[in-house]
Amino acid sequence: MKSENYSVYDGTAVITLNNPPVNAMGHAVRLDLMESLEASWADPHVHSIVIMGAGKLFCGGADVKAFNTPASRAEPSSRTIIKKIEESRKPVIAAIHGYALGLGLEFAMGCHYRIAHQSAKLGLPEVKLGLLPGGGGTQRLPRLTGVEAALRMIIEGNPVGAAEALEMGLVDEVATGELLPAALHFAARVSTRDEHPVVSRRQAQPPIEANWFKNQHEKIAATQKGLPAPLECLACIEAAVTKPFDEGMKFERERFDVLVNGTQSKALRHLFLAERAAAKIAGIPANTPVADVRTVAVIGAGTMGSGIAMSFANAGIAVILLEAKQEALDRGLAIIRKNYERTVSRGRLAPEEAERRIARIEPTLEFERLADVDMVIEAVFEDMDIKKTLFRKLDALCKADAILATNTSRLDVNEIAAVTTRPTSVIGLHFFSPANVMRLIEVVRGKLTAPEVIVASMAIARKIGKLPVLVGVCDGFVGNRMVAQYAREAEFLLEEGTTPQQVDDALKKFGLAMGRFAMSDLAGLDISWSSRKRQAATRPSHLRYSKVADQLCELGRFGQKTGAGFYRYEEGNRTPIPDPIVQKVIEDCAREAGVERREIDDAHIVERCIYALVNEGAKVLEESIVQRSSDIDLIYVNGYGFPAWLGGPMFYADTIGLDKVYERICTFHEQHGVFWTPAPLLKKLAEEGRTFKELSSGASPA
Numbered sequence: 025m026k027s028e029n030y031s032v033y034d035g036t037a038v039i040t041l042n043n044p045p046v047n048a049m050g051h052a053v054r055l056d057l058m059e060s061l062e063a064s065w066a067d068p069h070v071h072s073i074v075i076m077g078a079g080k081l082f083c084g085g086a087d088v089k090a091f092n093t094p095a096s097r098a099e100p101s102s103r104t105i106i107k108k109i110e111e112s113r114k115p116v117i118a119a120i121h122g123y124a125l126g127l128g129l130e131f132a133m134g135c136h137y138r139i140a141h142q143s144a145k146l147g148l149p150e151v152k153l154g155l156l157p158g159g160g161g162t163q164r165l166p167r168l169t170g171v172e173a174a175l176r177m178i179i180e181g182n183p184v185g186a187a188e189a190l191e192m193g194l195v196d197e198v199a200t201g202e203l204l205p206a207a208l209h210f211a212a213r214v215s216t217r218d219e220h221p222v223v224s225r226r227q228a229q230p231p232i233e234a235n236w237f238k239n240q241h242e243k244i245a246a247t248q249k250g251l252p253a254p255l256e257c258l259a260c261i262e263a264a265v266t267k268p269f270d271e272g273m274k275f276e277r278e279r280f281d282v283l284v285n286g287t288q289s290k291a292l293r294h295l296f297l298a299e300r301a302a303a304k305i306a307g308i309p310a311n312t313p314v315a316d317v318r319t320v321a322v323i324g325a326g327t328m329g330s331g332i333a334m335s336f337a338n339a340g341i342a343v344i345l346l347e348a349k350q351e352a353l354d355r356g357l358a359i360i361r362k363n364y365e366r367t368v369s370r371g372r373l374a375p376e377e378a379e380r381r382i383a384r385i386e387p388t389l390e391f392e393r394l395a396d397v398d399m400v401i402e403a404v405f406e407d408m409d410i411k412k413t414l415f416r417k418l419d420a421l422c423k424a425d426a427i428l429a430t431n432t433s434r435l436d437v438n439e440i441a442a443v444t445t446r447p448t449s450v451i452g453l454h455f456f457s458p459a460n461v462m463r464l465i466e467v468v469r470g471k472l473t474a475p476e477v478i479v480a481s482m483a484i485a486r487k488i489g490k491l492p493v494l495v496g497v498c499d500g501f502v503g504n505r506m507v508a509q510y511a512r513e514a515e516f517l518l519e520e521g522t523t524p525q526q527v528d529d530a531l532k533k534f535g536l537a538m539g540r541f542a543m544s545d546l547a548g549l550d551i552s553w554s555s556r557k558r559q560a561a562t563r564p565s566h567l568r569y570s571k572v573a574d575q576l577c578e579l580g581r582f583g584q585k586t587g588a589g590f591y592r593y594e595e596g597n598r599t600p601i602p603d604p605i606v607q608k609v610i611e612d613c614a615r616e617a618g619v620e621r622r623e624i625d626d627a628h629i630v631e632r633c634i635y636a637l638v639n640e641g642a643k644v645l646e647e648s649i650v651q652r653s654s655d656i657d658l659i660y661v662n663g664y665g666f667p668a669w670l671g672g673p674m675f676y677a678d679t680i681g682l683d684k685v686y687e688r689i690c691t692f693h694e695q696h697g698v699f700w701t702p703a704p705l706l707k708k709l710a711e712e713g714r715t716f717k718e719l720s721s722g723a724s725p726a
């Protein structure tokens with residue numbers, strides 16, 4: 025046996041799954057494993073077999089990239105290997121450290137025994153990719169743990185720790201010391217037994233409660249909003265109880281095949297891979313040294329600053345919170361405390377932990393406290409002059425290698441950087457509101473931002489549990505630049521014949537978390553009003569412009585905060601109520617603009633709003649503001665409530681077909697003019713019969 029992943033210790037063969045970074049069970053790994061198993065069965069000196077993972081974990085699961093390809097089922101398939109293991113007279117023991125996830129855990133359940141290190145985590149996260157565990161997980165787990173525990177683990181998709189796994193019957197032993205010696209000891213002990221347990225030969229116990237499956241079905245159908253995977257998981261678990269093992273496996277395979285070929289799972293897998301791709305930065309080698317950001321200061325304790333400070337405190341990082349005035353500082357700290365108290369009262373955080381987190385935030389009014397920090401994040405008013413003054417002061421005070429970041433929503437990061445003597449140290453970190461909750465950060469690379477600054481910023485963002493996506497400088501960066509197109513079309517649609525409610529309902533039915541106008545009322549209409557007033561003088565007069573939002577602001581309707589915006593709100597209630605006053609404003613604006621109102625259906629609303637995003641997204645991609653189309657999808661799904669099961673606007677356009685999308689955009693261009701000028705990249709891809717995704721997997725957008 026030549027494989028470097030095979031060795032024998034005192035009669036126990038040790039086979040290592042070795043496929044960095046997560047030992048995914050790709051075809052090569054399965055071939056190597058099968059070969060090692062054959063060798064151990066053939067060797068008369070081997071009495072038992074231990075399977076381990078190389079590096080930091082046992083196995084992270086199947087190779088997600090290989091789904092829907094012949095390689096995923098090429099022999100030896102995981103089913104074939106498990107079948108052979110079950111027939112083995114020599115005991116096969118899975119020794120689990122780090123993680124055993126998905127196919128990794130399914131594989132471990134196919135072994136006779138499982139021993140886990142005390143820090144190990146075991147889980148079946150397939151549901152998060154719109155799938156079910158298709159390697160026998162839905163049939164073996166209920167046989168080991170009972171249906172209740174199995175359903176919870178499979179439907180939630182979250183891993184359990186070793187101690188819980190032991191209690192559930194998922195593992196046979198927990199090792200507190202080093203895993204390999206414990207596994208060898210365990211193997212020697214069980215090798216003398218005449219027979220070894222085979223999970224598939226056990227009977228899955230039916231639930232105690234009558235109608236349990238029916239009740240669970242209702243519960244899941246009510247909470248999963250039409251997503252098919254959770255109900256399919258339940259159906260498979262029921263099959264584990266009602267059908268013989270082989271039939272249950274057949275059923276699981278059939279259901280898995282339906283899901284894996286469905287658009288929803290493809291979209292979720294696209295986003296899963298998109299997150300990994302977002303960490304890669306073209307032109308910056310993976311081995312670029314990453315400076316450790318240990319101390320952070322946030323300037324401004326307003327809406328964003330306080331949330332940003334909490335994000336660091338939550339991750340165990342000390343943060344200085346600087347304000348200009350004592351009252352503002354007190355207000356910010358009170359918001360922070362209230363936020364933590366709410367989490368504690370919901371039972372999601374221990375009171376002592378909340379206190380520890382609050383204690384990590386050092387409030388100050390003294391600018392000099394920022395002299396030694398590794399990173400400063402500015403979150404003061406959105407005003408170029410204020411920001412420039414601040415960055416000049418930071419430049420004069422902060423240590424030479426400090427990162428100077430701005431949380432601006434749309435100001436030019438290059439212009440801010442230019443007032444300093446070190447523009448290479450300046451970067452945008454565009455957090456989303458509420459910053460302590462939202463995962464997305466647009467990391468805005470300035471013209472001169474140094475690679476080391478980008479890498480360190482991405483790393484610290486990930487360290488605090490965020491999802492950083494690298495973008496370039498342009499008005500509104502990626503998310504806000506695109507959303508402006510969408511918002512404009514939604515407002516035009518009002519004048520053309522719809523109501524805020526009709527537009528919002530159509531977008532919500534499409535899958536968006538919130539409609540355009542309810543969202544606007546939540547965020548407040550006054551902020552964009554003041555920027556529109558600033559732009560009024562330079563706005564080209566020949567371009568169509570909807571005055572609806574301006575008129576509502578003139579009436580003092582700033583959204584929820586004033587009890588009225590595009591809708592009205594009753595005291596203490598956030599439910600939007602259609603308002604005849606708004607309808608009148610819309611009709612007056614339409615008349616004044618000479619727009620004839622007509623019947624508009626939901627499909628048209630969705631196309632106008634979503635294709636506006638796609639067309640702008642294509643321009644963003646073409647201008648290399650992002651590295652790949654999947655970065656845009658991540659931004660939209662994680663920052664703007666775009667449904668994950670549609671994969672993001674660019675993936676969605678790919679699934680519709682870029683030729684069809686392009687054709688509609690051309691029609692809108694004819695009907696509505698310059699706003700709909702088709703993105704040249706979209707035209708090119710449509711004509712070549714290609715997709716945005718194909719671009720992402722290699723070719724440069726240029």
Ligand code: NAD
Nearest residue numbers: 324325326327328329347348352403404405406432433457
């Ligand atoms: P805010 O008005 O709630 O808070 C700004 C805070 O900065 C105030 O407390 C003010 O006292 C303080 N401040 C002003 N000048 C200061 C100075 N020189 N030194 C110290 N403190 C000073 O504003 P916000 O909504 O938190 O926005 C802050 C920044 O974040 C803006 O650039 C904004 O565009 C951006 N942003 C906002 C959102 C959002 O949804 N609110 C989202 C992303 C980014």
